[in-house]
Amino acid sequence: MLSKLVIAWFLMSLCVVIHAGGVASALRWLQHRPESAPRFWSWTWLFVRVAGWIVLFHVIEITVWALFYVWTKGMVDLPSALYFSAVTFTTTGYGDLLLPREWRLMGSVEALTGILMCGWSTGFFFAVVSQVVGTQRREHGGARG
Numbered sequence: 001m002l003s004k005l006v007i008a009w010f011l012m013s014l015c016v017v018i019h020a021g022g023v024a025s026a027l028r029w030l031q032h033r034p035e036s037a038p039r040f041w042s043w044t045w046l047f048v049r050v051a052g053w054i055v056l057f058h059v060i061e062i063t064v065w066a067l068f069y070v071w072t073k074g075m076v077d078l079p080s081a082l083y084f085s086a087v088t089f090t091t092t093g094y095g096d097l098l099l100p101r102e103w104r105l106m107g108s109v110e111a112l113t114g115i116l117m118c119g120w121s122t123g124f125f126f127a128v129v130s131q132v133v134g135t136q137r138r139e140h141g142g143a144r145g
Helices: 002-032 040-071 078-089 101-139
Strands: none
Touching (some): 002 040, 040 078, 040 101, 078 101
């Protein structure tokens, strides 16, 4: 059991590295993008791009877990592993696919990792929205009432 937890810790750590790289690259992009006049569609497009980027690195993290499940024969094929991993990572938990008994603790650690990564993404997205709102307030001379 301890060896399975070490493997799960490694996979969780890999997800943190992927997430940190994704957030860091988004921050670099956001810092270097030209300031534009506040407009509904430019902000909406910004939010769509940030959300798409966040979802992309969640999909990469889900794929890391899925590849591990296929490699260890915890799942019979990649489509099943991707489905199981997505349902587990997002804590949807349908329960229609299960890992073999000796690997089930991995699923729990994946769910905890997903909660952490989704929370981090939510915080990052909130920071982006807060930045946009702050920019609007500065440009319009303070808060509106």
